[in-house]
Amino acid sequence: MQAEVNIGMVGHVDHGKTSLTRALTGKWTDTHSEELKRGITIKIGYADATFYKSKSGEGYATEAEAKKEPDKWEIARHVSFLDAPGHETLMTTTIAASSIIDGAVLVIAANEQCPQPQTEEHLQVLDILGIKNVVVVQNKIDLIDREKAIENYKQIKKFLAGSTAENAPIIPISANYNANIDKLIEAIEKTIPTPKRDPSLPARMVVARSFDVNKPGSEISKLKGGVIGGSLMQGKLCVGDEIEMLPGITKKTKEKETIEPITLKVDALMAGGKSVQEVGPGGLIGVATGIDPALTKSDHLTGNLIGKAGTLPPVLSEITLEYSLLKREGFDNPALRMGEPIVISSGTATTLGAIIKLKGNNVFLKLKRPVCADKKAKMAITRKLGQRWRLSGFGILK
Numbered sequence: 001m002q003a004e005v006n007i008g009m010v011g012h013v014d015h016g017k018t019s020l021t022r023a024l025t026g027k028w029t030d031t032h033s034e035e036l037k038r039g040i041t042i043k044i045g046y047a048d049a050t051f052y053k054s055k056s057g058e059g060y061a062t063e064a065e066a067k068k069e070p071d072k073w074e075i076a077r078h079v080s081f082l083d084a085p086g087h088e089t090l091m092t093t094t095i096a097a098s099s100i101i102d103g104a105v106l107v108i109a110a111n112e113q114c115p116q117p118q119t120e121e122h123l124q125v126l127d128i129l130g131i132k133n134v135v136v137v138q139n140k141i142d143l144i145d146r147e148k149a150i151e152n153y154k155q156i157k158k159f160l161a162g163s164t165a166e167n168a169p170i171i172p173i174s175a176n177y178n179a180n181i182d183k184l185i186e187a188i189e190k191t192i193p194t195p196k197r198d199p200s201l202p203a204r205m206v207v208a209r210s211f212d213v214n215k216p217g218s219e220i221s222k223l224k225g226g227v228i229g230g231s232l233m234q235g236k237l238c239v240g241d242e243i244e245m246l247p248g249i250t251k252k253t254k255e256k257e258t259i260e261p262i263t264l265k266v267d268a269l270m271a272g273g274k275s276v277q278e279v280g281p282g283g284l285i286g287v288a289t290g291i292d293p294a295l296t297k298s299d300h301l302t303g304n305l306i307g308k309a310g311t312l313p314p315v316l317s318e319i320t321l322e323y324s325l326l327k328r329e330g331f332d333n334p335a336l337r338m339g340e341p342i343v344i345s346s347g348t349a350t351t352l353g354a355i356i357k358l359k360g361n362n363v364f365l366k367l368k369r370p371v372c373a374d375k376k377a378k379m380a381i382t383r384k385l386g387q388r389w390r391l392s393g394f395g396i397l398k
Helices: 017-025 035-036 088-098 119-127 146-160 181-191 295-299
Strands: 006-013 044-052 073-083 103-109 132-141 170-172 204-211 225-233 241-254 257-265 268-271 274-276 283-288 305-307 315-325 341-346 349-359 362-372 380-384 388-397
Touching: 006 017, 006 119, 017 044, 017 073, 017 103, 017 132, 017 181, 044 132, 044 181, 073 181, 103 119, 103 181, 103 241, 119 146, 119 380, 119 388, 132 146, 146 170, 204 295, 241 315, 241 362, 315 380, 341 362, 341 388
Parallel strands: 006 073, 006 103, 103 132, 132 170
Antiparallel strands: 044 073, 204 225, 204 305, 225 283, 241 257, 241 305, 268 274, 268 283, 315 362, 315 388, 341 349, 341 380, 349 362, 380 388
């Protein structure tokens, strides 16, 4: 069954997001070789989960727990989790993940001072993108005593004051020991509702991942086309649909490099780990296509939009943003400068932009790679401050 809602797992590096995702879904989302080597999330990880509610209405459980006493439980909801990187150098990936979520779980380690740098930045991303349905997790309570847990709780409440998550429930847990996971599921079910969606709107899918599913050494006659992963934001997709991808794929010649739109056919659809004939909005889906798998490997198509030809927003190589810069303690964020390179995140697309004009609070940018976006779309601004690229502000597309 297809998931109904996308939930982001955000927070500082090594605070337990991936471990919590595993506790809720049974899946370890760090599968990339470099992720396993370094022990951190680099790419967007995702996993589906089915939450269960007791028939007596007294509690919630994961699928693994519900299977132990199947007569006691009934399905409450199918959800998708997106596990976003916590490391500051991977903030653009986190922003991409946040752009396709309906709610968020903000993970904060109880054994560290709150807030940590990316805890603060991830909360700002949720504020910028207007993600209001948030559950806060106080993880690693097994590593501290009661007094320290209470002190950390007070730090969290102070940190959340004035933000979109000011009144969010705070659930103490231990992800590694599956402690209080049932209470966390209950908080998610009560705090993050399934959004109302209009299936009559034209299909629009945000591409978050793309894959080559062929094993090395596969025979040419047995090669499969590239697979695209992401979330359908509106409308529906069916097997056999003819769809368009924008901005498209990069083509290089000796003279120049161009980005060209591509038209393709939906060969198969996957949702909830199963092959289906039709998908609607909500959850994460996979789309099998006839695209050359060399073009889809290593997430090369991340940042594209997919939909019926003629229904997608315009492709833009130059944009004007009405922007605001973030202000916070200990963060020097000077005014933008002419010629300064900045990173723009629009949906799951990330591109470098050069400032060609500044006028008041409007910035005019020439983009290295075009984006496909509607007017009034929110875009995050990341700039190099000192030796680091930092989330610095946001803009509204004019």
